[in-house]
Amino acid sequence: MEKIASFTVNHLMLEPGVYVSRVDEDPATGTVVTTFDLRLTAPNREPVMNTAEVHTIEHLGATFLRNHAEWAGRIVYFGPMGCRTGFYLIVFGACDSREIAPLVREMFAFIAGFEGEIPGAAPDECGNYLDQSLPAAQWWARRYLRDTLENIDEAHLAYGA
Numbered sequence: 001m002e003k004i005a006s007f008t009v010n011h012l013m014l015e016p017g018v019y020v021s022r023v024d025e026d027p028a029t030g031t032v033v034t035t036f037d038l039r040l041t042a043p044n045r046e047p048v049m050n051t052a053e054v055h056t057i058e059h060l061g062a063t064f065l066r067n068h069a070e071w072a073g074r075i076v077y078f079g080p081m082g083c084r085t086g087f088y089l090i091v092f093g094a095c096d097s098r099e100i101a102p103l104v105r106e107m108f109a110f111i112a113g114f115e116g117e118i119p120g121a122a123p124d125e126c127g128n129y130l131d132q133s134l135p136a137a138q139w140w141a142r143r144y145l146r147d148t149l150e151n152i153d154e155a156h157l158a159y160g161a
Contacts, residue, residue, distance in 0.1 A: 009159050011043040016148045017156030018097045018104050021088070032094050033076055038104060039086040040144050048084035053136035055080075055128065056118055060111045060137065061087065063119040071103055097157040105149045111141040
């Protein structure tokens with residue numbers, strides 16, 4: 001089998017950042033989609049996130065993105081990586097990391113400052129509604145904002161830069 005694109009990135013060198021993982025055209029429709037790697041931790045060198053905070057970031061991030069005034073219609077998917085070091089954001093259209101970084105910054109600021117009930121965290125709305133942690137999600141959001149997003153540079157916008 002052919003190795004998939006995400007397994008060709010050297011995870012021993014990868015730092016937290018906002019990276020274009022791939023740009024694909026759907027052969028059936030011709031629609032272009034861009035997949036972003038929102039990396040919150042340095043893989044294999046830092047602790048991974050626990051499932052509760054990953055789940056909360058997923059709920060809050062997806063809610064934020066699908067309600068965003070400018071981007072809502074372009075959002076295909078937002079969800080966690082299986083390795084729990086970050087998230088995938090998939091949008092309609094071709095765009096680069098520099099273009100998407102302000103949206104990612106805005107989303108993580110929303111998560112860091114969120115107050116109230118976590119959207120979709122009820123037994124009739126979620127298959128694992130108890131596995132949530134708003135305080136831990138906010139800790140990760142603040143860390144990603146402070147250490148990566150607030151002063152993001154080229155080294156954290158392109159693989160291997």
